[in-house]
Amino acid sequence: MGSRRSRQRRTLRLDAGSATHVGRIRDVNQDEVGTTEEAFVVADGMGGHRGGEVASAVAVEAVLDSFTGADRASLVRAVREANRAVLERAAGDRDLAGMGTTLCAMAIVDGPGGQGGVEALAVANIGDSRVYRHDADGLVQISEDHSLVADLVRADELTPEEAAVHPQRNILTRALGIEADPVIDSWELQPARGDRYLLCSDGLFNELDDDRIAELVADGPVSEVAPRLVAEAVAVGGHDNVTVLVVEVVQGPERPTGARPPIGAARPERSGGQVVPGSAAEVPGAFLRTVAASIAAVAAAVVLVAGVWSRQGWFIGSDEGDVAVFRGRPSGMLWFGPTFVEGGDLRVSLLDDSTRAAVEQTIDVGTLDEARRLIEGFRADAIAGKATG
Numbered sequence: 347m348g349s350r351r352s353r354q355r356r357t358l359r360l361d362a363g364s365a366t367h368v369g370r371i372r373d374v375n376q377d378e379v380g381t382t383e384e385a386f387v388v389a390d391g392m393g394g395h396r397g398g399e400v401a402s403a404v405a406v407e408a409v410l411d412s413f414t415g416a417d418r419a420s421l422v423r424a425v426r427e428a429n430r431a432v433l434e435r436a437a438g439d440r441d442l443a444g445m446g447t448t449l450c451a452m453a454i455v456d457g458p459g460g461q462g463g464v465e466a467l468a469v470a471n472i473g474d475s476r477v478y479r480h481d482a483d484g485l486v487q488i489s490e491d492h493s494l495v496a497d498l499v500r501a502d503e504l505t506p507e508e509a510a511v512h513p514q515r516n517i518l519t520r521a522l523g524i525e526a527d528p529v530i531d532s533w534e535l536q537p538a539r540g541d542r543y544l545l546c547s548d549g550l551f552n553e554l555d556d557d558r559i560a561e562l563v564a565d566g567p568v569s570e571v572a573p574r575l576v577a578e579a580v581a582v583g584g585h586d587n588v589t590v591l592v593v594e595v596v597q598g599p600e601r602p603t604g605a606r607p608p609i610g611a612a613r614p615e616r617s618g619g620q621v622v623p624g625s626a627a628e629v630p631g632a633f634l635r636t637v638a639a640s641i642a643a644v645a646a647a648v649v650l651v652a653g654v655w656s657r658q659g660w661f662i663g664s665d666e667g668d669v670a671v672f673r674g675r676p677s678g679m680l681w682f683g684p685t686f687v688e689g690g691d692l693r694v695s696l697l698d699d700s701t702r703a704a705v706e707q708t709i710d711v712g713t714l715d716e717a718r719r720l721i722e723g724f725r726a727d728a729i730a731g732k733a734t735g
Contacts, residue, residue: 356383356384356454356465357465357597357598358454358465358467358537358595358597358598359383359595359596359597359598360383360384360386360454360593360594360595360596361567361568361593361594361596362381362386362568362591362592362593362594363567363568363569363570363571363572363573363591363592364379364381364572364589364590364591364592365572365573365575365576365577365589365590366379366576366587366588366589366590367576367577367579367580367584367587367588367589368587369549369580369584369585369586369587369588370580370583370584370585371584371585371586371704371709371720372586372587372711373711373712373716373719373720374396374398374399374712374716375399375587376390376391376392376393376398376399376401376402376587377389377390377391377402377547377549377587377588377589378391378399378402378403378405378406378447378589379406379545379589379591380406380407380409380410381410381591382410382413384413384415384453384454385409385410385413385415385421385424385451385452385453385454386451386452386453386543386545386591386593387405387406387409387410387449387450387451387545387591388406388449388450388451388475388545388546388547388589388590388591389401389402389403389405389406389447389448389449389450389475389522389547390402390447390448390473390474390475390547390548390549390587390589391403391405391445391446391447391448392445392446392447392448392518392521392710393442393444393445393446393659393712396441396442396712397436397441397442397443397444397445397712398445398447398712400435400442400445401432401435401436401442401445401446401447401522401523402447402449404428404431404432404435405428405429405431405432405447405449405522405523406428406449407431408424408427408428408430408431408432409421409424409425409427409428409449409451410424411427412424412427412428413453415453415454415455415456416455416456417455417456417468418455418466418468418532418533418534418613420455420468421451421453421455421468421469421470421532422470422530422532422615424451424470425449425451425470425472425522425530426527426530426617428449428522429522429523429526429528430526432445432446432447432522432523433523433526436523445523446518446521446522446523446524447473447521447522447523448472448473448474448475448518448521448522448547448548449470449471449472449473449475449522450469450470450471450472450473450475450476450477450489450545451469451470451471451545452467452468452469452470452477452543452545452593453467453468454466454467454468455467455468455534457536464536464599465537465598466534466535466536466537467534467535467536467537467543468532468533468534468535469488469489469532469533469534469535470530470531470532471489471490471492471530471531471532471612472492472520472521472522472528472529472530472531473491473492473493473518473520473521473522474491474492474493474496474518474548475489475545475546475547475548476488476489476491476544476545476546476548476551477489477543477544477545478543478544478546478559478563479535479541479542479543479544479609480541480542480543480544480560480563480564481538481540481541481542481601481606482540482601483606484560485544485556485559485560485563486609487556488533488535488543488609489531489612490531490612492518492519492520492521492531493515493516493517493518493519494514494515494517494518494519495509495512495514495515495517496509497519510552511707513676513707513708514676515552516548516710517675527616527617527618528616529614529615529616529621530614530615530616531612531613531614531615532612532613532615533609533610533612533613535609536599537595537598537599538595538598538599538600538601538602538606539595539596539597539598539599539600539601540594540595540601541594541595541601542563542564542568542571542592542593542594542595543592543593543594544559544563544575544590544591544592544593545590545591545592545593546575546588546589546590546591547586547587547588547589547590548586549579549584549585549586549587549588549589550575550576550579550588550589550590552583552585552586553578553579553580553582553583553584553585553588554575554578554579554582558578559575562574562575562578563575563592568592568593568594571592572590572591572592573590575588575590575592576588576589576590583700583704585700585704585709659673659674659675659710659711659712660672660673660687660710660711660712660713660714660716660717661674661675661676661684661708661709661710661711661717662705662708662709662711662717662720662721663676663684663705663706663708663709664694664705664706665686665689665690667693667694667695668689668690668691668692668693668694669689669692669693669694669697669705669721669724670686670687670688670689670690671686671687671688671689671714671717671718671721672684672685672686672687673685673687676708687714689721692721692724692725692728694706696728696731696732697724697727697728698727698728698731701724701727705724
């Protein structure tokens with residue numbers, strides 16, 4: 347998606363560069379990126395068939411169209427509008443049922459003094475696409491991942507290193523298009539000239555560590571930084587779509603002298619107001635909003651959601667050492683496990699190191715046909731490798 351014109355003149359000016367790539371494994375790019383002069387958005391879609399690419403495109407367009415530019419709350423409202431747009435689009439097309447998307451966004455907003463005062467930057471996030479800031483102090487992650495492994499890291503049950511290779515690291519706890527009133531995190535930041543902000547899908551940071559990302563973000567104009575980040579992520583693995591948006595503050599306040607204050611905690615909100623972290627209102631699931639529901643009804647809703655969620659999607663994995671196709675989710679949920687569909691004629695041990703690692707960790711695909719095409723490619727590569735070995 348290209349850039350759009352700003353709704354009002356701002357004294358704060360940002361320069362942006364973006365790039366996206368389907369990666370080396372997937373057939374379809376389900377990421378989307380969009381910008382105006384004052385708003386910047388990245389989304390990573392999910393859902394079988396064409397659902398993921400539609401969800402991310404709908405969400406980005408809705409944020410850019412509905413953002414008013416007034417304050418932090420206006421950016422959060424724009425993300426809520428994106429959620430409504432994704433739900434409505436899915437409801438009108440049976441092929442898109444169950445689609446969803448992550449989304450991270452940054453925008454110029456009025457500062458504490460209101461219009462005419464010092465401007466600020468608002469950030470909003472849902473899912474596991476990320477926002478970072480890079481300045482003289484280095485690279486720092488602003489957003490918090492809404493994923494199973496991130497929750498386990500915050501609970502000190504996993505280390506960051508363990509989370510980076512965990513087989514269930516792609517399981518999200520929040521996303522757009524899943525419920526009518528999701529919890530959205532937001533921040534308000536004071537910009538300084540020379541700051542660079544990185545918005546990206548997980549295809550970047552799952553391939554490159556923070557030290558390497560910091561090196562690349564700091565080197566050269568943003569129009570060159572974004573494609574360089576994407577190219578390196580694809581070159582070292584490319585197991586997923588990779589999308590990068592790099593934004594630099596080129597006109598704005600000078601950085602204050604002395605140590606910069608740390609980035610504050612997220613402000614998690616539903617439409618009714620701020621959510622207290624750890625409260626029941628923060629737990630995803632539409633059934634939690636029905637206070638009068640009985641325990642039995644809640645349990646039934648959990649089982650229903652778990653069953654539907656666990657049976658959506660397809661993935662390639664290992665079945666006793668054979669490359670195989672499964673229907674459902676790699677992790678399953680409750681007693682709903684993935685279902686073996688086909689396989690048994692290609693050994694995982696014959697694959698190259700990168701492909702073997704991807705299969706063992708499972709590769710999500712949109713359809714059975716996509717899975718078959720990928721496996722035929724793996725087979726051709728294995729035959730070619732054997733012939734030249």
